[in-house]
Amino acid sequence: MxxxxxxxxxxxxxxxxxxxxxxxxxxxxxxxxxxxxxxxxxxxxxxxxxxxxxxxxxxxxxxxxxxxxxxxxxxxxxxxxxxxxxxxxxxxxxxxxxxxxxxxxxxxxxxxxxxxxxxxxxxxxxxTEADSAEGTADAGEALRNRIMAQAEQQQGQAETKAVAAAVSAADQEVADAAAKAEKEAAARAAAAKEKAEAAAKKKAEEARLAALAKQYTLPTSSYTVTGTFGQAGSMWSSGYHTGLDFAAPTGTLIKAVHTGTITEAGWAGSYGYRTILTLDDGTELWFCHQSSISVSVGQKVNTGDVIGRVGATGNVTGPHLHLEVHSGGASSGIDPMAWLRGKGLNP
Structure with missing residues (x-):
């Protein structure tokens, strides 16, 4: 200074x-x-x-x-x-x-x-002391007012944030509920669609099998299934059963399962008298242990035509028709029960 x-x-x-x-x-x-x-x-x-x-x-x-x-x-x-x-x-x-x-x-x-x-x-x-006290009181009041204003501002901001958070949570809850409802609706629609498609597919298959059933027929009537494909046993030379057995009285008619051509008819050792019917797709049907044969090689037959009679020739324990199915000329056969069911037939 x-x-x-x-x-x-x-x-x-x-x-x-x-x-x-x-x-x-x-x-x-x-x-x-x-x-x-x-x-x-x-x-x-x-x-x-x-x-x-x-x-x-x-x-x-x-x-x-x-x-x-x-x-x-x-x-x-x-x-x-x-x-x-x-x-x-x-x-x-x-x-x-x-x-x-x-x-x-x-x-x-x-x-x-x-x-x-x-x-x-x-x-x-x-x-004077009064003036000093008044100035100090005014400054304190101004500071208090500023503190209160700041507190109110902070409280307002906190309340605004709380309201915004609540609104956001509510919006998220609504969005989740809408997404869940949409997902459930989509799942129900997919299930209904799948069910409808399955029903339609089943109906179409039934219609197809019904149509095939008109083109195919069981090989005999008044029968009892006594042996199925794949059964194990010492009575079969291969160690297991290779066909489907229809037990019926001797002389019961044997019919052509489907339209085809006779490619073999005669004696076949342990099969006895056997007739082979070859279909247009190359599938061979073997009719074995016949007592008699009613067709000759090269003959065209239609579904239901008589091709022979049930007998007990060959390696048998009683009169029955032994049916084998060979797909595409293979020497080993397939399950005749499944093949017949695939054609709309239920043995």
């Missing part, structure tokens, strides 16, 4: 009024007469960055510097009060360094005995 230069010592002249104290109706020996002070441009020009006090001559200079200092103090106090009143904030203490006494400015021995200046804050000069 800038400080004023100390004023030069005023010239001294003896007083004709005695040694009485200044200010009590008489004159002191050091009271005058004073030399007139005529300031010039050089003497009052301030220095850059600091205040400059022009040279003082005589007691009038001291009085003038004291007056300037007092005006500065009043201005500082007024500025501090205006700042406190304008901003609403508590006054800020501004400490001033101790100023030397008037005696020290004069440079005589009286300065050593003079009282030093106090460090009283300029901003508190002229400010």
């Amino acid at each position: 800038a400080s004023n230069r100390p004023a030069p010592q005023a010239p001294f002249a003896p007083s004709q009024y005695g040694t009485e104290t200044f200010g009590y109706g008489t004159y002191r020996t050091d009271e005058g007469p004073w030399e007139e002070w005529n300031p010039t441009e050089d003497s009052i020009r301030p220095l850059r960055g600091r205040h400059r006090v022009a040279k003082q001559r005589g007691g009038g200079g001291l009085a003038r510097s004291s007056a300037v200092l007092g005006v500065g103090v009043i201005a500082a106090v007024g500025a501090g009060g205006m700042a406190s009143a304008n901003t609403g904030k508590p006054p800020v203490s501004i400490s001033m360094p101790d100023l030397p006494s008037v005696g020290s400015l004069l440079g005589d021995g009286a300065g050593a005995q003079a009282t030093k200046g106090s460090a009283t804050a300029l901003s508190s000069v002229g400010v």
Whole structure:
């Protein structure tokens, strides 16, 4: 903080009024007469960055510097009060360094005995305790209002977030429910479609088998199935049964299962009398153990035509028809039961 230069010592002249104290109706020996002070441009020009006090001559200079200092103090106090009143904030203490006494400015021995200046804050000069308390209360109220406003804002933001989260959760729940309902509807539609397709397929197969049943027929009637394909036993030379046995009385008619050509008719060893009917797709049907044969090789027959009679010729234990099915001319046969069912027949 800038400080004023100390004023030069005023010239001294003896007083004709005695040694009485200044200010009590008489004159002191050091009271005058004073030399007139005529300031010039050089003497009052301030220095850059600091205040400059022009040279003082005589007691009038001291009085003038004291007056300037007092005006500065009043201005500082007024500025501090205006700042406190304008901003609403508590006054800020501004400490001033101790100023030397008037005696020290004069440079005589009286300065050593003079009282030093106090460090009283300029901003508190002229400010009462009530004003300070009021300023502090206003600042506290303003701070409280700001805190309450911030708390309300944060609470509003929290409530907004909570509402947004609840809305999002509800939307997600609705979306999940819609997706689940759509998935269930799609599953029901797929199941219904599959069921309808299965029913249609079954119906179509039944129609196909019905149509085939008109083209195919069982080889005999009044029978009992006594042996199935694949049965194991020592009575068969291959170790297992290779056909389907229809037990029936001797002489029971044997019919052509489907339209085809007779490719073999005669004795066949353990098969006894055997007739082979070859269908148009190359499938061979073997009718074995006949008591008699009613067709010849190369003869065309239709479904249901009589081709022989049930007997007990060959390796048998009783009269029956032994039927084998050979697909594509293969020597090993396939299951005649499954083949007949595939043609719409149920032995």
